[in-house]
Amino acid sequence: MSYISRGETYELLDSLNKMGSKINFEEVKKIELKGDRVEYNLILNYIEDIQDDEQRDNLRRNISKFKDLYGSDLQNNFLKIIDYVLLEIPRVNRSRRVDKQIESTSLYIEKLKLSNEEHKSIIAQSQEKMGKMQGDFISILSIFSAVIIAFFGGLNFIASALNAIDKINSYKLTFVILIIGFIMFNIIYMLLYTISKITGRKITIDKIPDKCSKCKKMSFMLCLRYKYPIVYVYNFLTLILCVATLLLYTIDRYNIFTRISYLKANMLIVILSLFILVLLAYIFFIYLKSKKNSCDISECAKSLDS
Structure with missing residues (x-):
């Protein structure tokens, strides 16, 4: 018992793998195969080396047509090769489709990972900004509270000074009011300047x-x-x-x-x-x-x- 040679196996498959009218089934029938055992791995390698799906389907159609025409007259080793090709081509096609789906799924997963990383980065930046904004809001509210306290405290000082208008010298009263106004204005402006620095706004003229x-x-x-x-x-x-x-x-x-x-x-x-x-x-x-x-x-x- 001997194996059919690699050259004879590939010659048969190449003859059946021609497109359309180029194939001559009579010539294919005359190919002699010496040996009674088939090396199925050679046939599988041949099919897997065909990258084009259409070409594999063409090989399957030609073999099916050849078997329908001359199946009863073919040698047993001839039929073994033909039957194995008809068995393996659909399996290889399914395997290729699965590979493409896996590749497509892998690409989709990679895109999802990249999108997930981008969203994580955006979320982290947003959380950082929110934390900073909360700190800024607290600072601004605190400063506004200080402004209000300074303003009304100054008004209370001025009111107290005006209540004593009949008890103290008018010049002293005027001088005290001016000093209180001077201090109030500069403190309030300093607090507003601090707010402008926190919010990134300008209350000054450009340099x-x-x-x-x-x-x-x-x-x-x-x-x-x-x-x-x-x-x-x-x-x-x-x-x-x-x-x-x-x-x-x-x-x-x-x-x-x-x-x-x-x-x-x-x-x-x-x-x-x-x-x-x-x-x-x-x-x-x-x-x-x-x-x-x-x-x-x-x-x-x-x-x-x-």
């Missing part, structure tokens, strides 16, 4: 570009004026009023106003007019100086743009 040499030479007060104009104006006016109040208190303490009251009315008008003129001149001087600095800064900005 002058550092590239401008003139801007670098600006003093602290001028930088404060351009970056925090509200703070600058309020504190400047408050300090002027405090100085004026102290000056008036000093003058009145030595009864200068009482002595002036004995002078003629025209003399009083002249002195008041001189005081007003000096005050206006000082304000005008401050205005000219600030305007000059504004012009220098605008020229600096134009030079940077060009």
